[in-house]
Every structure is written in C-alpha cells, then in structure tokens.
Amino acid sequence: MSKVVAIEQLTLDGVMQGPGRPDEDRRDGFDDGGWAAAGNDPAMQQILGRHMSSSWSLLVGRTTYEDFASFWPNQPQPNPFTEILNHVEKFVASTTLTEPLLWHNSRLLKGDAADAVAELKEAHDKNLVIFGSGVLVQSLLRRGLIDEFVLPIHPLVLGKGRRLFPDSSPPVKLQLAESVTTATGVIIATYRVRR
C-alpha cells in the first residue's frame, strides 16, 4: 500500500501553471511562467529532496510527463535532478500516449486514471509522488486517492493562470502536518487529507 503525495508550487492565489520556466506551459496564452524560480533556495531543495529519496516513484499526467521528459534529460550534466528523475520509476496517466514510452523506466497507466492509481496504490510499496499534473490531481482528489499535499506557497498573486484547485474541485478537510518558512518568503505547507 503506497501513499500519494502531490508536491505543487503555488502562488498565493492558487495558480500552478508554469512555475519553473517561461516556456514551461503557455496554454491559454499564459505568459507569466517562471514565477517560482525566485523562491528556490536550500530550504526548498531540502524539503523536496526528502520526498525524492530512495523510496518513491514519480506519478504524473501526460502534460507534465512530456515536459519533464523533454527538459530534464537535456540539462547540463552532472545535475542531481536529472540523475534522480532518469532513474526513478515513472508512472504516466494518459489516455492518448502509447507504449513504449521513451524515457527510461516509464510505465503507462492506461484507461481511467483514478482506477489505475487506486490499483497501483494497493500493489505498490513506494510513495507515489506527483508534481504538477493538475488534471490528474483533480481526478484523484475526487476519488479520495491523494494522501498528502506539499504546497510551497510563493509570495505573489498572479490573477490568472490554471489553478490547482479549480471551481469544480471537491471540498476536502485537511490537517496541517508541517509548515516551513524559507528565506525567500515561501511558506511550505504540508497538509494531510483528513479521512
């Protein structure tokens, strides 16, 4: 039985789109990409690194997978994130991709994403860690399949862009497990989903 942990960079107004780079995600004409870069510091890396230690697998939707697969293997080496992401087992929820997936150690979750993840949670013994993947997060949240959110909340309001919790998002009670304030003014809040 594994735990599903969603690590999501957010603005204070809940926008998740394009945190890392200007060109990361320009859907709907979004031109504010890269807003989380200023918040990257050792405290952030330490907390993210804790979730990317030996006992984890990556769980992502198609959009995030394609972005990661085109970006990380092509970064200047050596690069700890590239090495970790190349090696880790990757599960990709998609109804449009077909096997074989070209990035090392990737497996396609076919059919309904929530069904596939429910099954995977039962069978898998490592944490399933989600980055980004807003559509996937919504379908898992509706089925009660997410156990924990790690939310680095950056000190800005964008006023546009895709949100992690859109208007159709279900009500969920949370329990604050940890909050850490970084030197760059990011508050990293870890919430467990209350059952």
Added chain:
Amino acid sequence: MGRLVINNAMTVNGAFEAPAPEPDGWLTLDADSSQVSLEQFLVADAMVLGRKTYEGLAAVWPKLADEPTLGAFADRMNSMPKYVASRTLREPLEWNATLLEGDLAQSVTALKDRHDRTLVAVGAGELTQALTTLGLVDEFWFWVSPSLWPAGPRIFDGVGPVRLALIGSTTFDSGVVRLAYRPAPAREGATDDQ
C-alpha cells in the same frame, strides 16, 4: 501615520465567503488563534469596510455580545469605530460607523494621516480590491484554515498581479496558519504595475 491592513480568513484554495465554523463550514476556530485575532483588533484604531461587508457584520455582531465564547470579541467588534465606503448609504450610520465620502484614495489617505495605529479592512470585495490596486494597503494578514472548499468567489479575484514579501507566519496547533505580507517593491527591470 496609520497603516492600512487587509485582514481575512480563507481556505487553502482561497475561498473566503460564508465563514461558518467546522464541521459544517470551513472555518477552523481555536482558542489560541482567536486570542491573537482579538488582540490585533484590540490594538487597532478602527475598521474600514465596504458597504456589503459593513451591512453583513452589523447585522450579526450586535447579537453576539452575550455569547459566552464570543463576548470579548463581540464587545470589541461592536465598540470599534468603523469607516464605511459607500456611494449609496447616507448618515447617520448605526454600529458606530462613519461614512467615507468622496474620492477613495483621498479619503483613505486622510484617514491614515489622522490615525497613528492600525486600520483594519475586512472583506474581499470592491473596496479591498480598489485599496489594493490604488497601492494604499500596507499589509495583508491571512488566516488560512486547513480546508479546500468549493470556491465561489475567491479572495484575490479582480486584484491582478501583486508581488508580496512575507513578513511573518504563525502556525497554530489547530492547523490554522496566519500569514502576514506587505506589498513588495517592484524589482529592478520588472514590468509589473505594482
């Protein structure tokens, strides 16, 4: 010179309307955070409210003065001076309130000149959006309850891009996190309006 603070409770996803306490609603209440909240109202000079927020609060708080758990808070809410921005209301106003007339930027700047301490604005409607856009807000205080709630309007709707600097965070045992921000100066070469 007083400072203008916008103070609001919200959920993790930015819902803020109808703050009914748990378990029916999303608002997490606990003795520690209530005490801190009361203290910040005790040391403030006055409240600044839009019409809708004013009418909503004025209808509720006078009835809560005898509630054992809310009495001290209600006493402060009821006795505090209030300034109400409205184009339709006429004086005299009940609930210890004075009308803010004329140009908003001028009237709020005059208020800040007249007061030495904190002016607390509550709500997330037309008034607080205008105050934010006009650059009149000195600090934002958010009380984040540990819930995701079907949103309705969200606390930052219509505000547009604002860069902030975190100046404090307090975590309570109940899971409520109080975040305090001030508007950040525009960065070198940045094109934001703020």
